Amino acid sequence: MDYMSSGGEEEEEDYYCSDHDSLENEDSDSQWPPPKASSSKVITQESLLAAQREDLRRVMDLLSLREHHARTLLIHYRWDAEKISAVLVERGKCRLFTEAGVPMLESHDPDCSVSTSTTMCDICMEDLLSSEMTKMDCGHCFCNSCWTEHFIVKINEGQSRRIICMAHKCFAVCDEAIIRNLVNKRHPDLAEKFDWFLLESYIEDNKMVKWCPSTPHCGNAIRVEDDEFCEVECSCGNQFCFSCLCEAHSPCSCAMWELWTKKCREESETVNWISAHTKPCPKCHKPVEKNGGCNLVCCVCGQPFCWLCGGATGRDHTWSSIAGHSCGRYKEDHEKKSKRAKRDLYRYMHYHNRYKAHTDSFKKESRLKETIQDKVVVLEGKDSQLRDFSWVTDGLYRLFRSRRALSYSYPFAFYMFGGELLKCEMTKEDLELKKHLFEDQQQQLETNV
Numbered sequence: 001m002d003y004m005s006s007g008g009e010e011e012e013e014d015y016y017c018s019d020h021d022s023l024e025n026e027d028s029d030s031q032w033p034p035p036k037a038s039s040s041k042v043i044t045q046e047s048l049l050a051a052q053r054e055d056l057r058r059v060m061d062l063l064s065l066r067e068h069h070a071r072t073l074l075i076h077y078r079w080d081a082e083k084i085s086a087v088l089v090e091r092g093k094c095r096l097f098t099e100a101g102v103p104m105l106e107s108h109d110p111d112c113s114v115s116t117s118t119t120m121c122d123i124c125m126e127d128l129l130s131s132e133m134t135k136m137d138c139g140h141c142f143c144n145s146c147w148t149e150h151f152i153v154k155i156n157e158g159q160s161r162r163i164i165c166m167a168h169k170c171f172a173v174c175d176e177a178i179i180r181n182l183v184n185k186r187h188p189d190l191a192e193k194f195d196w197f198l199l200e201s202y203i204e205d206n207k208m209v210k211w212c213p214s215t216p217h218c219g220n221a222i223r224v225e226d227d228e229f230c231e232v233e234c235s236c237g238n239q240f241c242f243s244c245l246c247e248a249h250s251p252c253s254c255a256m257w258e259l260w261t262k263k264c265r266e267e268s269e270t271v272n273w274i275s276a277h278t279k280p281c282p283k284c285h286k287p288v289e290k291n292g293g294c295n296l297v298c299c300v301c302g303q304p305f306c307w308l309c310g311g312a313t314g315r316d317h318t319w320s321s322i323a324g325h326s327c328g329r330y331k332e333d334h335e336k337k338s339k340r341a342k343r344d345l346y347r348y349m350h351y352h353n354r355y356k357a358h359t360d361s362f363k364k365e366s367r368l369k370e371t372i373q374d375k376v377v378v379l380e381g382k383d384s385q386l387r388d389f390s391w392v393t394d395g396l397y398r399l400f401r402s403r404r405a406l407s408y409s410y411p412f413a414f415y416m417f418g419g420e421l422l423k424c425e426m427t428k429e430d431l432e433l434k435k436h437l438f439e440d441q442q443q444q445l446e447t448n449v
Contacts, residue, residue, distance in 0.1 A: 040232045040242075043209065043221040051209075051223065052202040055081055063093070068176040069102045069137075071198065075161050076100035079206035101164060101173040103138040121146055123166060134182070138172035140165050148182045155183065155190050160197040161205070213245045214238040250405060252412045260411040264352065273345055281305065282312040296322050351414040358407035365403060369396060402449045409442050 059070040077083045118127040121143035135141040154163045163174045184191035209223045218236035231248040233239045239248045249257040278287035283303035295307045296317045316323035376389045417435040
């Protein structure tokens with residue numbers, strides 16, 4: 001579903017990240033949407049590098065590290081600088097570096113030796129000049145050819161964010177500058193791919209930043225100040241839930257929305273109807289519907305069984321009995337199951353029909369945006385005096401948000417007051433009271449929309 005937006009991008013971006021959608025008082029003189037401190041930030045492809053360097057610089061200053069070591073720490077701790085500070089205080093610098101694969105002693109000399117003598121590579125077992133060998137910060141030294149092959153394999157496997165040393169039981173992460181230089185000599189395209197993986201890590205491994213799930217992908221990402229449930233809006237106009245990356249679905253929680261979409265997609269109530277109006281064959285377990293008056297039914301697999309109890313029988317029978325079979329005792333469970341299935345089906349249809357009606361209305365109302373904006377442009381051109389028509393777009397924005405919240409209030413009510421999610425948290429009386437209060441508020445919102 002494409003959500004239409006109005007007003008400047010900066011207003012939408014600042015306002016939309018909110019847990020609770022509410023209508024502003026009609027008598028208020030403040031503008032819509034009201035000003036609010038920014039809680040989310042759009043990161044474009046151009047600003048991605050700058051956003052990443054900001055966190056890198058913070059860790060570099062904190063621990064006096066080089067950039068690639070700071071990046072190794074941030075990738076290991078999912079770009080959470082506060083987590084790095086906490087581990088530093090709790091476990092110490094040595095434990096912090098060891099767990100992330102950062103060597104304690106840095107070797108700034110990339111060559112194994114300053115002499116021109118030959119050195120044997122422990123991987124390929126060849127004697128090579130020192131200029132053809134490279135030493136990592138961990139102190140291990142191998143030939144450039146072996147290093148390059150190792151890097152190429154890891155990049156192709158998608159493990160380029162943390163390429164560790166080839167030495168046995170060494171878990172130090174290799175210097176990204178050395179990786180880039182060696183790979184670039186043989187495969188420049190892989191070197192570019194390696195750089196992109198490092199840059200992409202800021203989003204893929206960062207719990208505070210996520211890609212915009214727009215289709216086709218706009219290339220933007222969203223950063224939030226905290227990881228609690230919130231809904232955000234990208235500069236491309238796509239509005240989505242930051243927690244589950246689905247379309248914005250408040251007041252439904254992510255769990256409610258997942259259950260609702262699954263229920264609508266799989267038509268689970270159809271299965272519920274089948275379970276109420278059919279009986280499983282005792283042999284092949286396929287559902288069988290009764291199409292006659294006799295209680296002896298026969299499955300397509302050839303198995304006869306009693307419709308009343310579902311037990312397998314023989315074929316001999318009269319109008320009143322089946323040979324060797326009797327189930328005349330009343331079983332309350334079957335009667336209750338049928339009534340409950342019918343009730344659940346009607347209840348689901350009630351909420352789904354209203355949810356669908358408001359969703360369809362939202363789609364049709366969304367088409368008003370371009371039409372009204374064109375008319376505003378014409379009015380502004382005709383009027384000799386400068387006039388402000390922002391109240392029109394603000395009204396549209398309010399309509400879209402209110403309609404959407406109203407639409408999703410029905411699946412919210414379906415689960416909140418159905419007992420599926422809150423079986424033990426409220427008494428029956430409290431649940432009924434809250435249900436009536438919610439429905440009163442819902443009807444007021446529906447009237448206003």
